[in-house]
Amino acid sequence: MTSTHRPPRPTLPHRPAAGGHRSSPPGPASFGDHLRTWRQQRHLSQLELADEADISTRHVSFMETGRTNPSREMVLRLCERLAIPLRERNALLVAAGYAPMYRERALDDPALAAARKAVELVLKGHEPCPAIALDRCWNIVATNRAAQALLTNHVSPELLEGSVNVFRLSLHSKGLAPHIANLAQWRAHLFERLRQQIQATADPVLIALQAELLEYPTPEESSPLVLDGELLGVVMPFCFQSARGTLSFISTTTIFGTPVDVTLQELAVESFFPADEFTAQVLREIAAAPI
Numbered sequence: 001m002t003s004t005h006r007p008p009r010p011t012l013p014h015r016p017a018a019g020g021h022r023s024s025p026p027g028p029a030s031f032g033d034h035l036r037t038w039r040q041q042r043h044l045s046q047l048e049l050a051d052e053a054d055i056s057t058r059h060v061s062f063m064e065t066g067r068t069n070p071s072r073e074m075v076l077r078l079c080e081r082l083a084i085p086l087r088e089r090n091a092l093l094v095a096a097g098y099a100p101m102y103r104e105r106a107l108d109d110p111a112l113a114a115a116r117k118a119v120e121l122v123l124k125g126h127e128p129c130p131a132i133a134l135d136r137c138w139n140i141v142a143t144n145r146a147a148q149a150l151l152t153n154h155v156s157p158e159l160l161e162g163s164v165n166v167f168r169l170s171l172h173s174k175g176l177a178p179h180i181a182n183l184a185q186w187r188a189h190l191f192e193r194l195r196q197q198i199q200a201t202a203d204p205v206l207i208a209l210q211a212e213l214l215e216y217p218t219p220e221e222s223s224p225l226v227l228d229g230e231l232l233g234v235v236m237p238f239c240f241q242s243a244r245g246t247l248s249f250i251s252t253t254t255i256f257g258t259p260v261d262v263t264l265q266e267l268a269v270e271s272f273f274p275a276d277e278f279t280a281q282v283l284r285e286i287a288a289a290p291i
Contacts, residue, residue: 010134026150029069029095030062030066030095031063031066031069031075031092031095031096031097032063032065032066033095034088034091034092034095035060035063035064035078035092036064037202038082038084038088038092038202039060039082040062041199041202042082042083044082044110045266046060046061046064046125047083049078049082051201052079052081053074053077053081055074069096069097070096072093072098073094074130074250075089075092075096075098076089076101077094078092079092079271080247083200085200085201085265085266086261086262086265087102087104087136087262087265087266088201088202089101089102090102090104090262100261102261102262103260103261103262103263104261104262104263105261105263106263107119107141107263107267112261112263112264115256115264115267119133119142119256119267119269120142121193122271123142123143123144123270124144124255126144126146127144127145127146127287128142128146128283128284128286128287129146129249129271129272129273129274129283130143130146130147130150130271130272131143131144131146131147131269131270131271131272132144132147132166132248132269132270133267133269134166134267134268134269134270135266135267136201136203136206136208136266137165137203137205137206138165138166138167138194138209139163139164139165139166140164140165140166141267146283146285146286146287147272149286150176150240151176152168154176154179154242155169155174155175155176156174156175156177158174159172159174159175162245164211167190167209167213167272168209168212170186170187170190171187171190171213171216172216173217176240177216177219179240179241179242180238180239180240180241181239181240181241181246182237182238182239183219184219184220185236185237186236186238186239187218190213191210191213194206194209194210194213195210198210205245211238236250236251237249237250238250238251238272242282244282244285245278245282247274247278247282247283248274248275248276248278248279249273249274249275249279250272250273250275251270251271251272251273252270252271252273253268253269253270253271254268254269254271255267255268256268256269
């Protein structure tokens, strides 16, 4: 967005923990409860998990019932075989009586300065197209100028207070929902992404978010919009009705993964690209407007 004024750098404010207005259901208390929950979440029998971890079925059974307390190495091996996210691996370690292994720090922690700079470069480099950085619960931790303009101009201020959730912004009647031309299609896409994440993480905060979103009004079904050159199952259009006309976007998600840090493993950047020349031209014009 070119002007005589220098565009503001993307900000990375510290956000409170995600969760919305609903309380999270309590999680399993003991290591055995944790292990059983994750085994069932992965649709594995005790025999199948035993084979994966190269231990006996009896050992798995004894750990789940609390008759055997696993070693720290065994906890980590089971977490690896079950593909458990780092945050939940810490929970299993603590439940088994060991110290957490993976650090979790606020993104504004001095130790994460390099990572924060990388996020700023990605967001800034994507202009004039919108891009947002998100935490594990789809709360916004940073945006570039293009995304800020989209949200500020089309979303009720009350939805931009506190911890701002992008799913809530997209589907709430006071958010972007009235402006999304293919709302039914986009809603189904978001719910599928949320379902897959819940399946992978069993995160109670995401489960509560899903329940909240299901209470929002259901839009009328519409014919799916297909973009020129679209590959079904790969590209999902996001068609937005603006004052300048309908803008068409496709999006990608970038993950900043690391095997030793919870914060960075859960950080993602959602980048939107123009799906047609009209949208690209409008974005260039918005970028050239004075701040």
